[in-house]
Amino acid sequence: MTRDPGGRYTVTLDLDGVTDKAGLMDRVALALALPDWFGRNWDALADSLADPTLWPERAAGRGLLVVVRGWRPYADARPEEWRTAQEVFAQAADRSPALTVTLDLGGTS
Template sequence: MTFDLTGITSKAALHQLFKEKLGFEEWYGPSWDAFWDSIVAIVEMPPVLTLTNWEEFADCCPRDMEILRQVIQDYAIEMAPKRIVLA
């Protein structure tokens, strides 16, 4: 599964994309803790989730991009062989 992040310039917009495309629960809000809980325990994630055109988000939200990179690393360990990749 591939998500194109073109035009995603805020944390809220990124989390809304994840909520809509991955089928997160209605209560889901723009929080990295809620994201983690959702991807490891609530929704069935695809074997590989590829995020493309993420550079604009990284430029607009450098701290959140740093957190996302850490989540990606932790997810690879916790949920192997499933993974999230930046392409």
């Protein structure tokens, strides 16, 4: 986790090896250090991503950039789930202008 040149706090959401929704939710919870009560469902994901009070402390007042890497195998294995995940990322960013979620397009991961 680092700060981007624009001042936003950057978190890498590494999906390498993720093959299902449960794995995605576990990785998000780990990357963002979400509380134990995080519901691990689509609504809880949208709410958590859009809620700056749940972001890492260093993101306070700066905004949060989430870079999703290693997502292609998951997208290929579970295309409907992946579409839903992308919709959730977009909805959360719409609800919280200080949030940006971007997909790392590099390499084959």
